[in-house]
Amino acid sequence: MRRVFSIAGKDLKLIFRNRFIAVISFLLIVFYGVVYHLLPKSVDETYKIGFYLNLKKETVRELSLSRIEIEKKLNEGNDKNKQEAIKIYWANSLADLKKLVLENKVSAGVRLELKEAKPNVTFYVSSRTPEEITQAGEMIAREIGYTLAGYRLPADFKATIIGTDMVGRQIPLRDKMRVLLLSFVFLFELYGVGNLLSEEVFKKTAYAILVTPATLTEFIAAKAITGVIMAFSEGFLLAIILNVLKTEIIFSLTLFLALGAFLIVGIAFIMGALSRDFITLVMSSIIPFVILIFPSLVVLDPGLSSPLLKAIPTYYLIEPLNGFLNYGAKFSEYTSSAFVLFLFSLAFFFFGFLILKRRLV
Amino acid sequence: MKIMVKKEIMVDGISYSYNNKLAVNRISFEVGQGEALGFLGPNGAGKTTILKMLIGLLVPQSGSICVLGKDIVKQREEIQSGIGVCFEEKNLYEDMSAGENLTFFASLFGIKNLNVDGLLERVGLSAKRKDRVANFSKGMKQRLMIARALVNKPRVLFLDEPTDGLDPVSAETIRDIIVEEKVKGVTVFLTTHDMMEADKLSDRVAFINEGKIAVLDTPDNLKHQFGRRVLKVRYYLDGEVKEEELFLENQQTAARVKEILEKYRVFDMHTEEATLEDIFIQLTGRKLA
Structure with a gap:
């Protein structure tokens, strides 16, 4: 030695x-x-969310709200703190919505279906999406539902993870x-x-x-x-x-x-x-x-x-x-x-x- | 009464091949205590392979080697405690000082109180103890290599081309040390392609060619056996210097010398012995360098 x-x-x-x-x-x-x-110690809190609305035309008309108006409403009160703003991307099909999620262009995607009386909300997140983002996305989706309908929707929320689930935090x-x-x-x-x-x-x-x-x-x-x-x-x-x-x-x-x-x-x-x-x-x-x-x-x-x-x-x-x-x-x-x-x-x-x-x- | 000389190196029929190419072919020899054996041969003759086997860096593929009375394969560590090796390559730690190099190698032999100054003084580097080896000249590095080979006071010294390409002062310092060690009873195994050096330092020389020992004897015996002794005479003839070689063994030589001395003005006259290089060429058909 x-x-x-x-x-x-x-x-x-x-x-x-x-x-x-x-x-x-x-x-x-x-x-x-x-x-x-x-x-930087913190992360960019801008929440990018994708939407695909699978609604009957008459329903939309009934709701008489345009996409721009929805976005405007959602961002109300966020102007002071841009880091916490919500940015919305609109998808024309479910496939487009999933693509947005998978390509990391949005933190989450929301598919809103209103075929029957009870709306269905499916929430798509990628495997890299931290849990709190998923939770925040669900809240935003409910908020949008409320904005669209004018009352709290008795909707079924379902979260779907695209890719390997890597539950974590941001x-x-x-x-x-x-x-x-x-x-x-x-x-x-x-x-x-x-x-x-x-x-x-x-x-x-x-x-x-x-x-x-x-x-x-x-x-x-x-x-x-x-x-x-x-x-x-x-x-x-x-x-x-x-x-x-x-x-x-x-x-x-x-x-x-x-x-x-x-x-x-x-x-x-x-x-x-x-x-x-x-x-x-x-x-x-x-x-x-x-x-x-x-x-x-x-x-x-x-x-x-x-x-x-x-x-x-x-x-x-x-x-x-x-x-x-x-x-x-x-x-x-x-x-x-x-x-x-x-x-x-x-x-x-x-x-x-x-x-x-x-x-x- | 025949004096029994202790054999410090005994080599018996060793062979070594690289990729089926025979580099050393069943070589045998012995070196006695206090004897210097010069191993002479051109590059690629197998000298370094033999040296590597003798110092335990290569295991012979056949035959056996005993150094200091011990088997090199079975008792390598014990043998290495008693030998000193000076490589041809200047493999010193160049980012360390001369003193640090010696102290480090002494520590590998378990020597704690090495007389670094004394050793450096012997090789003429006492003022350079704290200097980085990277700043040393080639001659200084080689002298430090010799000092390193002596840290453990070895009983056998293996020297691979110790004065190759050195300035005359460094070469002479190294030769003096080799002679001093020999006088102390240290056995010296010297590989070189410098015939003059081998002639000066070796008690016996071995000519190695293509992995085999062509001949092994004292330089004098080799010169006597294979050399031609001539008398070279230069004299003036019609205003020009004429040169004549006269074989000493020839019966007409004396008469011819007498005739030259009587008839011409002699420019110079001296005997000339065959060099080891001449004998090597004669025996192997190859030049050394």
């Missing part, structure tokens, strides 16, 4: 002496923190970005650890170590320790800057940050062992980087969600982080993710070790 710590100590010293890696590793964290704190962009920023910190460490390894291989300093009593296992263990310390401490530091280390999630968050650091170091082993130098490391890491960052982009836009996400190792890190940070999830909800993440990390470590061994001896 003494030799492992000697090598790890040397690695940490070298990381901080490499200005580029130091910038990537720590100044970016500060930058991420600044970006996060500069982003989260400001900057809160969603916390997961993305943490992912960035981890993924940039791919370059830090990868560079540490590729330099040792390319400049043949690894051989100088391996002709001492230090073994290849000790050499790799030292790199793993350095990498995990770097990735974890950076993630943890960013978590502090982002002010997400709350008592109720500190254990879960710390555990997943540690597992995430372990995963990234495993991947960095493979990238580093396959690269000649930093340039080839950057070039060869582009595609893996994009793939690995993808699950955190899905947090920003759930519409990008796909079953294939589960094949991406970082999914098992991003999903729990998103759950803990944005939805107050408990660790018990993500124990299987922790297990899968650990297995992925072990697999990457194993293959990284084999590739490194092949390159060095």
Whole structure:
């Protein structure tokens, strides 16, 4: 172990002496923190709602209200606070209404049917629509019914979710970005650890170590320790800057940050062992980087969600982080993710070790 | 009475192939304590592969290697505690200082109180202890590499092209250290393609070509066995300098020398021995560089 710590100590010293890696590793964290704190705390409260009215012509005539008048009525009193305004889009068919919802042009769509005496109101929301928006939409729909009829309609309200149901709450962009920023910190460490390894291989300093009593296992263990310390401490530091280390999630968050650091170091082993130098490391890491960052982009836009996400190792890190940070999830909800993440990390470590061994001896 | 010299390196029939291409073909040799063996051969002859097997970076595909009386495959760590290696590539940590490089490698050997200043002084770098290695010249880096190879006071030194492309001062410093270590009883395994250096530093030399040892003997024996000893005479003839080579073993040489001295004004006259390079070419049909 003494030799492992000697090598790890040397690695940490070298990381901080490499200005580029130091910038990537720590100044970016500060930058991420600044970006996060500069982003607006609140969200745009303009409620965009789509309508499709399936009414008999005579009913409309009877109601003697035009669409413009409805809109005008709904927006009465909202002029002072534009952020809480309601914007209405009119659909000509049910298909158009659903399209508006799915394309995220409106927060919700309302289909109002008045074929019989009792009106039917169907409320369409997409999977990305938070619950309070759904509730607000229902209220607005009732209000419109009242406006149209002049009295509270004895209507049946039915909410239909289009796409995968992702019940949640409306989260400001900057809160969603916390997961993305943490992912960035981890993924940039791919370059830090990868560079540490590729330099040792390319400049043949690894051989100088391996002709001492230090073994290849000790050499790799030292790199793993350095990498995990770097990735974890950076993630943890960013978590502090982002002010997400709350008592109720500190254990879960710390555990997943540690597992995430372990995963990234495993991947960095493979990238580093396959690269000649930093340039080839950057070039060869582009595609893996994009793939690995993808699950955190899905947090920003759930519409990008796909079953294939589960094949991406970082999914098992991003999903729990998103759950803990944005939805107050408990660790018990993500124990299987922790297990899968650990297995992925072990697999990457194993293959990284084999590739490194092949390159060095 | 025959003095038994302890064998620090014993190689028996080792072979190694890269992708079915034989790089080292059943090589055997021994190196005694305090002896310097020069391993000579052109690039691609198999020198580095043999060196890598001797220092435990490659496992021989056949045959066996014993260094310091231990098997390199089974007791690699124990052997590596007692050897020092100086690579051809300047594989130092360039963002660290000279002192930090030495201290780090000493820590891998479990040495806590390394005399860094003393070691740096030996290689003429005592004033550079705190300087970043990246700012060192090639010669300074190579001297530091030698110092690094000595941190654990090795019993066997493996040196791969230690003076290749160096300035005369650095090269001489390194040669002096090699001689000093030899005097202390350290065994030296030297790979080089510099015949002059091998001639100066080695007790015995091995010519390696296409993965095989072509010949292994002392430089003197090789010169005697394969060289041609000639006397070169340059003299004035009709206002021009004429050169003549006379074989020392030839019976007519004495008479011809007498004749030249009597008839012509001699410009210069000296004996010339065959170089190791000449012998290498004679034996392998290849040049070294």
